[in-house]
Amino acid sequence: MTEAAPGRVDLHSHLVPGVDDGARTLEDSRTGLRRLLQAGVGALATTPHLAGSVTLDEDRFEAVMEVMDAGWTALADLGAREFPGLTLARGHEVALDDPDTRFDDARVRLGGTSFALVEWPRFNPPPASEAAVQRIRRQGVRPLIAHVERYQGALRDLGRVARWKEAGAFVQVSYGSLFGRYGPEARSVAQRLLERGWVDVLATDLHPLPGAEVYIEDAEEMLQRAGAEEAFHTLSALNPGRILEDQEPLAPPPLILAPGFWQRFKGLIRRR
Numbered sequence: 152m153t154e155a156a157p158g159r160v161d162l163h164s165h166l167v168p169g170v171d172d173g174a175r176t177l178e179d180s181r182t183g184l185r186r187l188l189q190a191g192v193g194a195l196a197t198t199p200h201l202a203g204s205v206t207l208d209e210d211r212f213e214a215v216m217e218v219m220d221a222g223w224t225a226l227a228d229l230g231a232r233e234f235p236g237l238t239l240a241r242g243h244e245v246a247l248d249d250p251d252t253r254f255d256d257a258r259v260r261l262g263g264t265s266f267a268l269v270e271w272p273r274f275n276p277p278p279a280s281e282a283a284v285q286r287i288r289r290q291g292v293r294p295l296i297a298h299v300e301r302y303q304g305a306l307r308d309l310g311r312v313a314r315w316k317e318a319g320a321f322v323q324v325s326y327g328s329l330f331g332r333y334g335p336e337a338r339s340v341a342q343r344l345l346e347r348g349w350v351d352v353l354a355t356d357l358h359p360l361p362g363a364e365v366y367i368e369d370a371e372e373m374l375q376r377a378g379a380e381e382a383f384h385t386l387s388a389l390n391p392g393r394i395l396e397d398q399e400p401l402a403p404p405p406l407i408l409a410p411g412f413w414q415r416f417k418g419l420i421r422r423r
Contacts (some may be wrong), residue, residue: 161194161196162352165358167197168222180226181233184237199219203252250283274301325354326369328341352386
């Protein structure tokens, strides 16, 4: 596979070796970096899992971050040595297991900006989840909610996503969800969010293990066939790039699709 011209920006991946369920070794990290570069990614923030409750215990937080720092240094050294054209930043995917989760340490946020990638634990948002968004905003931090399409009940209550956005959150959808990587419900929700113009960022959530795929090229083909090249550029490059520059994402327009578009596209996904 030839390398695409870098220009896309990925804000959700698990490439730091040996710290979570992503890259186990530096060789896994190398594989992930190579695959992202081949898919045209020129900059990324890699985001190992972090329990928000850890941020409330200084000793525990520093112990966890010592491990994270060592893994990040190994990844950054690898990137500088073997992938000099790829810009690497660090962050975390912060599980909001405590409503008082703190984001004052720059290592927790995306590239040290005022944005933070967050998720609801066990894919189950609490009843007052918009209040958690508001608490984060009061810290001067702008939450980007990871893989929104995969949360329990999202298909039944898209209004909850609207309330998150009204409370000041931004929405990240995974490329793979558009192609059934996480099941038919996540696929349906991802498509409906795109149609409404509620998605701010597409990201890979890459765990570089055997069989992992990024789906970036597939999403580009799909949106090109929908006549939505500009939307793809906004979601894959412009908006995530703006976030790494600490700027507000732009609001993409809703997708206007021909009847039956999603069904017809099922047979067009490339098999690798």
